Amino acid sequence: MPLTTVSEASFAADVLASPRPVLVDFSAPWCPPCQTIAPVLEQIAADETRRLRVVTVDVDENPVVADLYQVSRMPTLVLFRGGQEVARVQGVRPRELILEELAPHLG
16 A cells, blocks of 8 residues: 655645654655665554554655755655654664664654
8 A cells, every 4th residue: 555645735734733653754756765665664554553654755846845854865764743753764674673763752
């Protein structure tokens, strides 16, 4: 199941105002590592639906939000909780390592 795509116009409502933690995948269609991690993120989204929501932001189509959160490498995963960034993971990682880094922030 593909991840929900979030735009600059919907970022505040879909991510910052979410009652659940939201893991944002900042990526681009032309980025090979982004394509590598996409199935991992889809699996996390399916397995962790009670604890968090996973969405994607295309940095080429949404440069303002990418700049706002200082995304300089892709893929960059940013976990938001209560409207604030609480964790950041850069590069391709196995599912287990991503979840390990996010665990302290998921309650």
